[in-house]
Amino acid sequence: MENGTPLLQVEKLSVHVPEANRIDRGRGDLLLVDDVGFDIQPGERLALVGESGSGKSMTAKAIMQLDRNMALSGSIRWEGRELVGAPPATMRQLRGSAMSMIFQDPMTALNPVLTIGEQVAEPLLVRGVPRKKAYARAAEALQRLSVPRAQERLKAYPSEFSGGMRQRVVMAAALINEPKLLIADEPTTALDVRVQGQVLGLIEELSEELNLAVLFITHDLAIVAGLAHRVAVMYRGQLVEEQPVERLFDAPTHPYTRGLLASIPRLDADPSVRLRTVEDFMDMQEGAHNA
Structure with missing residues (x-):
C-alpha cells in the first residue's frame, strides 16, 4: 500500500x-x-x-x-x-x-438470455474494442478466475453455471477493464461456506x-x-x-462493534449459555448514559 x-x-x-x-x-x-x-x-x-x-x-x-x-x-x-x-x-x-462493483446475487446481475461471453465482454464493447479482441479478453478474464474451459463457456448461459461460477463471471465482467477499485457488496451471501472461501480467496489474490x-x-x-x-x-x-x-x-x-463480535457463534462456547446479541451491548450503553 x-x-x-x-x-x-x-x-x-x-x-x-x-x-x-x-x-x-x-x-x-x-x-x-x-x-x-x-x-x-x-x-x-x-x-x-x-x-x-x-x-x-x-x-x-x-x-x-x-x-x-x-x-x-x-x-x-x-x-x-x-x-x-x-x-x-x-x-x-x-x-x-x-471503479467497478459486484453484488451479492450474481443471478440478478446477469441477464439470463445473453451468453456469458456477451456479458463479460460488454464493458469492452461499449468502449469501442473490436468484438474479436473483446471476446478474447473475456476468455482470459474467465480463465484468470479459474473458470474451466473458459473459451468454450463463453457461449453458455448463466443458468448453466453454479452460484459460485456465476459470481466468478460477475467478477470477470467487473475486472475486465482493469479498474483500480472494486466495490464488493455482500458478494458471498448467496453462496455456501466452501464457495464463500473460494470467492474471498480470489478477491484477496486479485487485490x-x-x-x-x-x-x-x-x-x-x-x-x-x-x-x-x-x-x-x-x-x-x-x-x-x-x-x-x-x-x-x-x-x-464501540459497544455496537463489541456486540457484533460477541454475536458470532463459537465452536468452544457453552451451548447452555445464551449467545449475546448486539442489543445487549447497546442496552448497556443506554443504561450507562441514563445513570
Whole structure:
C-alpha cells in the first residue's frame, strides 16, 4: 500500500432521499447516511461492516452514483478529483473502467438470455474494442478466475453455471477493464461456506496481483478477519468505528462493534449459555448514559 494521495477519499458524506422522491410519501427529506468518512489507498482492502439497513450499500451506491433518487452532500474524491456534483459523463467514464462493483446475487446481475461471453465482454464493447479482441479478453478474464474451459463457456448461459461460477463471471465482467477499485457488496451471501472461501480467496489474490483496492461490504465480521487490512463499522447510517483489522478484533471501542463480535457463534462456547446479541451491548450503553 502507498502512503500518498488516497485513491478514494470520502469526507462528511451524507445521503438522503428528497421528499419529492420518497416512495413512502413521508414528509421531509429521508436521511440514509450521515457524515461518513474514510479513505482507501491503492491495493488496500477496507471492509465496511454493519447490519442490514446500516447504510453500507447506500454508501457504495453514493460513491458510484448509481441512484439518481439520492441526493449527496459532503465530498467524494477520486485520485484527488471531486465527484460530488460531477457531470454524469464523468461518472460514466469512471464506472467500469476506474471503479467497478459486484453484488451479492450474481443471478440478478446477469441477464439470463445473453451468453456469458456477451456479458463479460460488454464493458469492452461499449468502449469501442473490436468484438474479436473483446471476446478474447473475456476468455482470459474467465480463465484468470479459474473458470474451466473458459473459451468454450463463453457461449453458455448463466443458468448453466453454479452460484459460485456465476459470481466468478460477475467478477470477470467487473475486472475486465482493469479498474483500480472494486466495490464488493455482500458478494458471498448467496453462496455456501466452501464457495464463500473460494470467492474471498480470489478477491484477496486479485487485490495482491493487480494492486487492486477493495471496498468489501458485509454484515459478517467473521469473514473479514483474513481479508481486510482495515475495518469500518456502520450503525444507523453513521460510521462508529474504524481500526486496523487486528486491533478491531482485539480491542473494539464501540459497544455496537463489541456486540457484533460477541454475536458470532463459537465452536468452544457453552451451548447452555445464551449467545449475546448486539442489543445487549447497546442496552448497556443506554443504561450507562441514563445513570
